[in-house]
Amino acid sequence: MAAGYKTAEPMEYHQGFLKENCRPDGRELVEFRTTTLNIGSISTADGSALVKIGNTTAICGIKVELANPTVEAPHKGYIVPNVDLPPLCSSRFRPGPPGEQAQAASQFVADVIESSGVIQTEDLCIEKGKLCWVVYCDIMCLDYDGNLLDASIIALLAALKNTQLPEVTINAETCAPTVNFEKRSGLRIHRHPVSTSFCMFDDSIHVDPTIDEEVLSTAQLTVVMDEGDRLCSVHKPGGKSLSAEKLQECISRAMARHRVIHKLIDKVAQSVKAAHA
Template sequence: MAAGFKTVEPLEYYRRFLKENCRPDGRELGEFRATTVNVGSIGTADGSALVKLGNTAVICGVKAELAVPPPDAPDKGYVVPNVDLPPLCSSRFRPGPPGEEAQAASQFIADVVENSQAVRREDLCIAPGKLAWVLYCDLICLDYDGNVLDACTFALLAALNNVQLPEVTINEETALAEVNLRKKRYLTIRTHPVATSFAVFDDTLLVVDPTGEEERLATGALTVVTDEAGRLCCLHKPGGSGLTGAKLQDCMSRAVTRHKEVKKLMDEVMKSVKPK
């Protein structure tokens, strides 16, 4: 009977749970799914991480290459993120060029990197006007069940924390780059941005960490990105229902709490792989 009602009236079925301040999967409205992270998952990458948020799984691999700095910023390197949502992760995605959702996710991650200054592009410069690092950050969703932005942000941050770059010098006689693979150093991470996503129902109710089904039923969505100082790095509101100032403040408060949870998880993982 319940299964039939859910099929015919999925939104009304869901609203009945919301009235009791719970969700069909048993979570409270402000409760996140179990979150796990593993670093160094890809042996061929310069840094990598696998993040699971409930059933949603995202893997990030970072590949570092040498390039000439851009003419308008000779003292800066590059960070190039790309999010891939392949048919492998969900039937909602189709083969071919990146769809609108994947492109929007890639732009979101690029905005997070730029606004948070997690990696300063100046830190990637080796010789001004001559040589700099390019970090290609490929994020691939392996299993999609909603809230891919939070998972991607966490996976990128964990992978960047795992990056080790070799020492590079420029030979004055030959003007060629010399790479010393025996001497490597960890990438300098300036801030730790963490994303917290919400689904909006009927302009008033907010649920955190929405599943794929909740995203489909929601009337709006919001993602708040904060750093360890509680500063707002990015606010992503792709249309839908509006939010009052009070509701937005509630989201900010929850995002600050979520940051502490994720940062603690990150610190525990990195403690086991990074030497003191």
């Protein structure tokens, strides 16, 4: 009966829970779903992480390659992020070229990398004007139940912290590079951005929305903070406007969420390091 009502009148179904200050999955309005993290789960990648936020699951694999820097930026390498939403993660997506949502998510991740300064592209330069690293960050959603952006950023940050670059030397006479895969060093992480997403139902704010809540909401918002409580970016893809008071409330919740996620990443990363010691 309830399932039929939810399908026939989804907004009325949700409003019934909202009147009781709760949500259909039993959470309070400001309660996040359980978040779990596994680091280094892809043995063939240079760095990887798998994240679950409730039923939403995303995995990030990092691959690095040698390349020539551009003439315009001879002292910089490249970071190339991509978010994939395959049909296996949800019936909402179809095979073929990346859809609008996947493209928007990829652009969001690229913007966060740039605005937060999580990695400086100068650090990826091996020899100015001659050789640099390209860091490919491939994020794939395995199960989609809303809040893809938060899962993507957590997976990205954890995978970058797990990435190891092989030692590269350049022959002075031939200028040919030699890669030593036995000696590796980690990427230098300058900032630790964490995103926190919200959806609005008029004046009510929900954190960590499910797919049903995203579809029904009057507006969505994603706030990205770093460990210094600095605001890296605010992403609001249309919808109803937000008051300054409500925006400040979201920023405050994003600060608290950052501390939780940063602690989780460090804890899991230390466990992985200890296991390989």
